[in-house]
Amino acid sequence: MFSATLSQNQAFAFEEIQKYVGKTSNKVQLKVDDGEKGRFLQASCALKAGEVILSERPIFEGNTTGTRSQKVYCEAFLEKQLSPRNSSKGGGLEELPEFEECFHPRSPLIDCIAGVLLCKKRAKSEALEQDTREAAKIQLQKLCSLCRSTAQSEANHRECAEDLWGALRKDFQELTSLEELTYILQILSSNRFGYSEQSMELMFAGSMFEHSCLPNCFLGTWQTKDGEAGTQTYRALRDIKEGEALSIDYLNFPAGYCPAAARAKALQGWGFSCTCPRCVSLPEVERSFVCPACGEPQLCPSHPSSSEMGCLSCGKAPEADYVARCLDREAKLAQAHSRSPVADDDASQAEDEEESLLGFHHHLVFQALWQEAEQGLPEGEDLPAFQQILEALVESISSVCRRKEHPAMLDFYHMAALSTHEDLEVQKKYLAHEHCILQQFYPEEAARQDAEIMALVQGNGPMQATGITQKHALSEMD
Ligand SMILES: [Zn+2]
Ligand SMILES: [Zn+2]
Structure with a gap:
């Protein structure tokens, strides 16, 4: 019988995780690096662009039907109305849902946590067949194996766990503990890749992909009406050689289309800093301005931490005062955007009326265009x-x-x-x-x-x- 509290002690050993990943797909291999990188997936054979690398069902999921929530939370909480949500969709990174915003029974996150607790109940229930209990136990151990670091923002998760605890039915309060809820929240938030307003899927092998802002793989689940619901498919974005490390973009577009500094901030949630070429060495085209020499919207910092600008089209570098004007305009628009990411009419008007400095590759322009396309x-x-x-x-x-x-x-x-x-x-x-x-x-x-x-x-x-x-x-x- 599984009676332990979910914690790092329940996680599988590396070899065991490797075995489960291998069962999911023979095209990948889990490796471990002694340095900062930790574990990562690598191609065990050459892969063609578009090729399916692995397909799997999530180990846990949640959605807006709240079917799992119904079984786990107390009446008072279940009666809670949907809190008013941020009406804007897509757009910048600042719109990732906060826990407070999610704290209602129909939130995918809250529903997903209920799923974990139901699974723990199954693992413990002596009324169930041995096989069912064993399967539930493996699912929980897989969950624990996804924990990357327990140091990250523990205080914050602790607070959320207290709210959650208060919402649980009495029998589930007895089943779990504050420590355990904190731990579950930690895992879910550091593997929240795939989170949308409608659903949340916690993948096992899929969670082992490294992040890169310039990845070689992507989440390429073809949505069909009759397809197996919830199954996620990862594909090669380009041809990949045997032995190459496999990566996906955790941020995805449109959120992944932002300057390196904003990406670094967003990736802190996963507890690492990205060292991909886009973050380190390539020209920062997400911050493109109009080149005064050739008129092309291709003037940008030569790399993310550089204050030097060059035009990717004509190669010329502008005068310092032109650069200063560009940066000033960028700062003003960014400020207006962060005040109201949707209705930034003032900002776009300012950009229209004055001389146009931002190029259309600029992330502020890109986010605005993306929102329009979504309409x-x-x-x-x-x-x-x-x-x-x-x-x-x-x-x-x-x-x-x-x-x-x-x-x-x-x-x-x-x-x-x-x-x-x-x-x-x-x-x-x-x-x-x-x-x-x-x-x-x-x-x-x-x-x-x-x-x-x-x-x-x-x-x-x-x-x-x-x-x-x-x-x-x-x-x-x-
Ligand atoms: Zn990067
Ligand atoms: Zn130019």
Whole structure:
């Protein structure tokens, strides 16, 4: 019987973790580095861009239905209304939900914690079959194995744990303790990758990927209606050699599209500092200004901690007073943005009225454009402006990722194709881009769509092929 308190003592030994990771996928191997890096995944064979590296179900999950919460928390807490949420979606890093904001029974985090406690109850319950108890115990041990460091912001988690404790039903208060809740919160918050407003998934092998702001893998779960709910798929972002360390971007776009200093702050939550090329040596294109010499929006710091600016287009360095004006404008806009990330009309007006200094690759511009794109297709007359927004987003992603194609562009090309239904030539161009990204990063999905289109074409005769192809490809993506 499992009666222990969840703690580091319950974590699997490294060899055991390695074994479980190996069971999930034979394309990865868990390694350990004696230095700061700790454990990490590496490719056990050569991998092609778009190739599925591993697929797994989360060990714990939570969502807004609150079905787990119902079984664990007391009536008074369950009756609690949804607290007013920050209405803005996406955008900057400052919008990651805080615990206070999550503290209601339908929050994915609170629901997920309930799931952990239910699992502990199963592990202890003598009424259940031995196998069921054993499976629950392994799940809990996997959870404990994800703890990276217990030193991080323990005081803060302790406070949250006290609130949680107060919300528990009496039998669950007896099952757990303040220490244990603090520990669970610690694990969930340092592995919160994948958190969204609707759901939270705690992955096991997936949590072993290193972070890089310039990663070689990505979370590429193809959303299908009939797919196995909750299963997450990780894919190669580029061709990877055998033995290469595997990384994903914990921050993801749009949050990952911010200056190095802001990324460093966000990554503190995981307890490490990133030393990827974007953080250390590459020009900081997330802070691009308009070059006074050539007019291109390509003037940026030569690397994140540099005060020197250079133009990536013409190579010239501007006068010091121009740089000072750029930095001043950036600071003003950033301040306005942090006051009200959504309605920053004042700021954008200031930028419109005065001479335009920020380039469209600049993160403040990028975040604003991303929010506009998230609103979806506008009315007819605004469509050309909307296409420009989408093109700017694609170009910015490309310059920050240092690659022509990226899976994050898929939605934008798709929207661009939808917005150009009156101009078939332009639409064809966007559809081709969309298909190219699909082929590169979701090859089996591209093949499936191609096969479906072929079947349609053969069924309807070649005369109607073009029109059907386009319409069909569009409806596929909705
Ligand atoms: Zn980095
Ligand atoms: Zn220039």
